[in-house]
Amino acid sequence: MIIALDAMGGDNAPVSTVEGAISAVNGSDNIKVILVGEENILHDQLRGKEYPSERLSVQNSAGAVPMDESPSQALRKRKDSSIAVAVDLVKDGKADAVVSAGHSGVTMAMSLIKLGKAEGVDRPAIATIMPSLRDPFVLVDAGANVDCEPQNLLEFAVMGSAYSNAVFDKEEPKVGLLNIGEEDTKGNELSKAAFTLLKGSPLNFTGNIEGKEVYAGEADVVVCDGFTGNITLKVSEGMAEAIYKMLKIEISKSLIGIIGYFLMKPALKKFRKRTDYAEHGGAPLLGIRGTSIISHGRSSARAIMNAIKVAEKLASKNVHEMIAEGVKKVKKEETAVVES
Amino acid sequence: MIIALDAMGGDNAPVSTVEGAISAVNGSDNIKVILVGEENILHDQLRGKEYPSERLSVQNSAGAVPMDESPSQALRKRKDSSIAVAVDLVKDGKADAVVSAGHSGVTMAMSLIKLGKAEGVDRPAIATIMPSLRDPFVLVDAGANVDCEPQNLLEFAVMGSAYSNAVFDKEEPKVGLLNIGEEDTKGNELSKAAFTLLKGSPLNFTGNIEGKEVYAGEADVVVCDGFTGNITLKVSEGMAEAIYKMLKIEISKSLIGIIGYFLMKPALKKFRKRTDYAEHGGAPLLGIRGTSIISHGRSSARAIMNAIKVAEKLASKNVHEMIAEGVKKVKKEETAVVES
Numbered sequence: 300m301i302i303a304l305d306a307m308g309g310d311n312a313p314v315s316t317v318e319g320a321i322s323a324v325n326g327s328d329n330i331k332v333i334l335v336g337e338e339n340i341l342h343d344q345l346r347g348k349e350y351p352s353e354r355l356s357v358q359n360s361a362g363a364v365p366m367d368e369s370p371s372q373a374l375r376k377r378k379d380s381s382i383a384v385a386v387d388l389v390k391d392g393k394a395d396a397v398v399s400a401g402h403s404g405v406t407m408a409m410s411l412i413k414l415g416k417a418e419g420v421d422r423p424a425i426a427t428i429m430p431s432l433r434d435p436f437v438l439v440d441a442g443a444n445v446d447c448e449p450q451n452l453l454e455f456a457v458m459g460s461a462y463s464n465a466v467f468d469k470e471e472p473k474v475g476l477l478n479i480g481e482e483d484t485k486g487n488e489l490s491k492a493a494f495t496l497l498k499g500s501p502l503n504f505t506g507n508i509e510g511k512e513v514y515a516g517e518a519d520v521v522v523c524d525g526f527t528g529n530i531t532l533k534v535s536e537g538m539a540e541a542i543y544k545m546l547k548i549e550i551s552k553s554l555i556g557i558i559g560y561f562l563m564k565p566a567l568k569k570f571r572k573r574t575d576y577a578e579h580g581g582a583p584l585l586g587i588r589g590t591s592i593i594s595h596g597r598s599s600a601r602a603i604m605n606a607i608k609v610a611e612k613l614a615s616k617n618v619h620e621m622i623a624e625g626v627k628k629v630k631k632e633e634t635a636v637v638e639s
Numbered sequence: 640m641i642i643a644l645d646a647m648g649g650d651n652a653p654v655s656t657v658e659g660a661i662s663a664v665n666g667s668d669n670i671k672v673i674l675v676g677e678e679n680i681l682h683d684q685l686r687g688k689e690y691p692s693e694r695l696s697v698q699n700s701a702g703a704v705p706m707d708e709s710p711s712q713a714l715r716k717r718k719d720s721s722i723a724v725a726v727d728l729v730k731d732g733k734a735d736a737v738v739s740a741g742h743s744g745v746t747m748a749m750s751l752i753k754l755g756k757a758e759g760v761d762r763p764a765i766a767t768i769m770p771s772l773r774d775p776f777v778l779v780d781a782g783a784n785v786d787c788e789p790q791n792l793l794e795f796a797v798m799g800s801a802y803s804n805a806v807f808d809k810e811e812p813k814v815g816l817l818n819i820g821e822e823d824t825k826g827n828e829l830s831k832a833a834f835t836l837l838k839g840s841p842l843n844f845t846g847n848i849e850g851k852e853v854y855a856g857e858a859d860v861v862v863c864d865g866f867t868g869n870i871t872l873k874v875s876e877g878m879a880e881a882i883y884k885m886l887k888i889e890i891s892k893s894l895i896g897i898i899g900y901f902l903m904k905p906a907l908k909k910f911r912k913r914t915d916y917a918e919h920g921g922a923p924l925l926g927i928r929g930t931s932i933i934s935h936g937r938s939s940a941r942a943i944m945n946a947i948k949v950a951e952k953l954a955s956k957n958v959h960e961m962i963a964e965g966v967k968k969v970k971k972e973e974t975a976v977v978e979s
Contacts, residue, residue, distance in 0.1 A: 431881065510871070510873030523870075526826070530817065534853065534871050534878075559900065
């Protein structure tokens, strides 16, 4: 699989992007990466590094889109930016997937406009991987659609299931609807209507799941509107960060605590790894014709490497076609229910 | 102040409720508690305990409302239940506030129906106190109203401000609107419209606040619809619990880690105290004519004691009247804006 990497996008680009790409191609024979960006800068970064040159190339472009630019402005003005050229490579069939840690709104807009929606999909959505006490789970929509209709949530469930299947080899991923209670009748208007649709679908829907239960790992796919999803994601990040900080403050108050901390450090490190976004590298925009991974702006080289690996998996398993088929099947059932 | 305590409600009642009440009256001369419940059971619990008997009395009633009963059923059938009798004491002017760790939906419904809404209030809401790296903050609505209009969020802001003022002595509490971005134009339809209303209000509105930032303690009052609020609350609880569990698993994998854990234990304990719901005892239903505190079903004696203290504070500061005045002021400004 050929991955077009926006080598200029992200807080730590181009150092992290070039290093991440090198690690990815050194780690797997199945991966080719095209670094998209200002070629003199990228060649400078590559100098002296060891990598299979037949699987790592440079495509010249302008720089990254500035973070304060709106997606609509960028679409008009930044046709030669690194993200635009990277998405074009996918559109023109020269690459199978695009990865960017740059301006996420722009990556989303360019991917959506240039590649188009997958057949039958109404609203593409962002899927993000979250840690749990068991396996990681997929949260969808994590922020692409802030106002949703019930049928959008059904589509998100189809997308999330395909993603879970592709990335975690789950045969029939358990789908939970994020809600404020476990009983069937709980929720707001949106979640109640979505519950009915999900229950009537061929998906492996296991019912409502409360915010408290998601981290227990009861569901493989957690579905909600993009507003709720984004709040869930950000509140979790904020909570985890606050816990680390509070813990550190308490520990540093006594010498014994500090000694304890150093003895525990390897355990703490392993634990942080489990909750680290960089492990999963990025969140795909699902429901478009192609594979596009939106990585965290703070992405390290390891996060970029992991994002490239995820992109390779999604592209090689044709997840966007799985989604188109899944949506078709779900819509057929819906029509059947209405007609019967 | 006289607090009517539903002594039969909660997983650990009547042991925790009676003990909590005893601690509360022993701790403050300003507090009188009426234990409401089956008198023989309560007298048994009180036997041999030391407390000022002129400030702790028993009011006979039937038992608690079963957890599987709907609020509407309970309203019809459970007129002599401990929660019903406790709320009646407030309604009849025999108590200043009610506290219950029983069926929260029933406590909410009984308080709302029997005491009525505060003047001018459209939608009473649940306010909950959350920990942060600075001071604790108030989250409102934490789950009473799952589908909201923009003006409801404005009311929630008024209520949360009055609560923050009463409990934490904040003169002009900073109000943040929970949203998916900090920029003024971010959000879903509801949050965008609420933003405009809040900006035009006399409250100390500091703009949108992201889920990631709430635990940094930037806002004293965080406002959102009850669906989002409940998800925020539950996701936070779930995340914190998962972190403790993951940490323990990693620590227990090595002897050094276990030793480190024991050395760190006092720090861990202090830290858990900071994030412990029991510290704040319960969440008031704001915007009704009176004071009603909904405590966690798992409430310990300490949580009950703290809930009684909060009830005393809210009742003695007449928070429900502060809210009625605040709402009137906000509505006047709104009308002025519309007319100008």
